[in-house]
Amino acid sequence: MTVTLADVAARAQVSPATVSRVLNGNYPVAAKTRERVLRAVDELDYVLNGPASALAAATSDLVGILVNDIADPFFGIMAGAVQSEIGGQPDGRAGGERLAVVCNTGGSPEREITYLTLLQRQRAAAVVLTGGAVENPAHVEAVSAKLRRLADAGTRVVLCGRPPVPGTDAVAITFDNRGGGQRLTEHLIALGHRRIAYIAGPEERTTTRHRLEGHRDALAAHGIEDDPRLTVHGPYDRRSGYDATLELLRRDRSLTAIVAANDTVALGACAALRDEGLRIPDDVSVAGFDDLPFSIDAVPALTTVRLPLAAAGARAGRIAMGREERPPGGIATVQGELMVRGSTAAPRG
């Protein structure tokens, strides 16, 4: 029923081996023969059987990308960049299209492990893990073990925007969340703010912790007491920013600035402030993190830390394809750039 290599071979009057070689483009085949084969392929509308190739050759052209939430541009941008780099041969030759398998973990450790197993089952050529990691020791160990097995099986593993995993030699491209957080808060301090609230991400995650630590570093460096009542944790979404802001305002109406875990949360914070009749930045300054595309369109435009998501994703993709060398020590830290815009200003005298 379905056309197989053998059918093509018969039609082209060659052996299956030859057809395979024409299709894979390694091994010399005489021009005439190749042409005959290609014509047969065309006439029969033949499409290689991927699983069969993968089995025989013990390789696959699937690349896994783990993300927390595919609907979030933060991950979408990285995933898109990874994907744009995984085509083509490792050595730069054309052909060898690879397919990106995007896995939505929703931030769940269990699903992360499940997906890694599924990718292992598919004998994925490479796996890119994006987003922060959960800091639960049991989970860290589970991930570490999985990544080790994947690497053993020949799958290249790259971490993008994620700290290195101990016990593995997976390449890690990490964002300097701590430094970014620090610069952001320092910017606010320089403007004269002293009562700075912080809406953090979910607890037990590296990204959350690093950004928050940066914030606290800045406060400490300037001798500002870190009032625990001015920090609230929540998920990385708009709603969280909205609710947290209301809560913060309830706790201390005298705050003059709010730093949010990311831009999405910051947008929620802005909405809450407006609903409370507070002006930005006149009454309260707001800052985000990531510099997602929409951040510049907020009114006023959001002060934030720009993360080179596309560049990092592209690099991760290239490393995953063996098209770029692993950075020294297997870890590359990428800096964020402070983008000062209209949402932050000096507090009212």
Next chain:
Amino acid sequence: MTVTLADVAARAQVSPATVSRVLNGNYPVAAKTRERVLRAVDELDYVLNGPASALAAATSDLVGILVNDIADPFFGIMAGAVQSEIGGQPDGRAGGERLAVVCNTGGSPEREITYLTLLQRQRAAAVVLTGGAVENPAHVEAVSAKLRRLADAGTRVVLCGRPPVPGTDAVAITFDNRGGGQRLTEHLIALGHRRIAYIAGPEERTTTRHRLEGHRDALAAHGIEDDPRLTVHGPYDRRSGYDATLELLRRDRSLTAIVAANDTVALGACAALRDEGLRIPDDVSVAGFDDLPFSIDAVPALTTVRLPLAAAGARAGRIAMGREERPPGGIATVQGELMVRGSTAAPRG
């Protein structure tokens, strides 16, 4: 080196056939035996070889999702929804995890075909195509042929937010872009606007055309002349909205409203208007389409047409998994809901 079914069989003192049956959970296996096998699997840390299974069973657990741009939440939301529905068995039993292969076409017809071929090669269990289609006849025919082949090979094909493809019986869940566009413009007309500019999407695409037709229908229905100088085409991005707005203003400073092809474009339009010193909605009203999450956070909040992206994606996913019946006629049209917000108001008397 890598553990195989045979290794597990040896360790559990059973035949490979039995191990396979335990793992696949069809066919009766005595509880004791099953347990022994499962223990061996665990001890050896065995993971099934996906390609081998796929080859032997002539099925795969890959589901393809074609999107224009994975970094765009419009597609991210749909892809995420599809993905959330493809797990589990067709009949509802647990297990049978499926992997989502997300393919970024970038709106290019060639890449669309390339990806469909790649998915055909993988013998994907199902394919979901999202986003509008290019209206070039040659391409339509090429897609139609591909989809037919896929269907022949047993791949279920579902279109999500995309018109039916002639010559195939792929299920289509389409958005009523025309009706949405019409209601939007009617809303502006009802507010008293007469000089309404339109920033359309790229030409030759169904979505673009349908939305624009809705707009024109509304104008015509109210006897308003459709001034061709008030329509500009461009890609579905912010930049396009910005540039187009500047161009429209240059052509006719007296316009009182701008309808954008989608929310992202609308945001760009807003930015351009602000830069030109025009107030929204006092000087110019602005409306978008899609109601992406950020639209409500625009200032003023964006009037737009809400598309149930997540619901549509989920439904597409279920149909692709055979977990929901195909709608009558194989086509389901989903309505958009007009969301009137602050960015539109009556023109200045």
Next chain:
DNA sequence: AGCTACGTAGCAAGCGCTTTCTATAGGGTA
């Protein structure tokens, strides 16, 4: 002319799994 060597093509052995068909052991029934 005789030999080497290279350029091509074919043979055949798997890759690791699924599944049909067959075999065997109990248990139930007459």
Next chain:
DNA sequence: TACCCTATAGAAAGCGCTTGCTACGTAGCT
């Protein structure tokens, strides 16, 4: 007790492809 049926396990034949090795012809060389 003899027989049949059911429940469960195994044997073995592929699934469609890749690739190491072998075979062959011809061109280049002495």
